[in-house]
Amino acid sequence: MKLIPLMFIVCTTLAGCTSTQQNLPGYPEVYRLALNEFEGTSEITDQNIEEFSEFLSNLGAADSAQLAGQLYAPTLHFSDSLMQTRNRDDVVVHFQGLVDAETQVQVQMLQTLVSGPDVYLVWSMQSQFTPVRKTVISDSIGITHLRFNSQGQVIMHQDFWDTGQGFYQHVPVLGRVIRSINNRFVPEASGP
Numbered sequence: 001m002k003l004i005p006l007m008f009i010v011c012t013t014l015a016g017c018t019s020t021q022q023n024l025p026g027y028p029e030v031y032r033l034a035l036n037e038f039e040g041t042s043e044i045t046d047q048n049i050e051e052f053s054e055f056l057s058n059l060g061a062a063d064s065a066q067l068a069g070q071l072y073a074p075t076l077h078f079s080d081s082l083m084q085t086r087n088r089d090d091v092v093v094h095f096q097g098l099v100d101a102e103t104q105v106q107v108q109m110l111q112t113l114v115s116g117p118d119v120y121l122v123w124s125m126q127s128q129f130t131p132v133r134k135t136v137i138s139d140s141i142g143i144t145h146l147r148f149n150s151q152g153q154v155i156m157h158q159d160f161w162d163t164g165q166g167f168y169q170h171v172p173v174l175g176r177v178i179r180s181i182n183n184r185f186v187p188e189a190s191g192p
Helices: 003-019 027-037 046-057 064-071 088-100 174-183
Strands: 072-079 084-087 104-115 118-129 136-148 154-161
Touching: 027 072, 027 154, 046 064, 046 104, 046 118, 046 136, 064 072, 064 088, 072 088, 084 088
Parallel strands: 072 154
Antiparallel strands: 072 084, 104 118, 118 136, 136 154
16 A cells, blocks of 8 residues: 555645645636637638647647747637646747657647637647656547637637646656556456
8 A cells, every 4th residue: 555655645745736726716617717708700711720720730849839929819718738828928938848848749630620719629649758757658639629819819729638648647656646546437347
């Protein structure tokens, strides 16, 4: 039962990290608010969607941050499960961080759905990154919900993907705890 003390330390640390944000709403509430605040336009062009899909497909490329500065509006709702902001400059810094860390990301668009002002990109992502010392390869799937303004810039970007499987499980110590918790929800194999 060596895992129990380790889980206690990690949980206590995580609770301490989140306690400074007790007054901030969680991402579901922030997303619901963004749906009302950033209504978007239904005048979405195929070019807007193609440019953004191309950008997403090449995350980590040398020009990722520069393209983010062009594609996103100055004020927006951005949440990719790793970061949440309303400021384009934060988004640019976020994507520059991928470049600086030499993160290699390959995103394949599986489906694009458009309904009024809402664009949903269904994707598969393979990424290679080094969370601490060892380089890992992650494979995940997700959906990005977008809304654009009348200038064709993204004013709402909400990602839905399993960061536990796609990212956090690869972080030393934390990954072990996450895998242990996930294993508790795996059904036992039934006999013949």
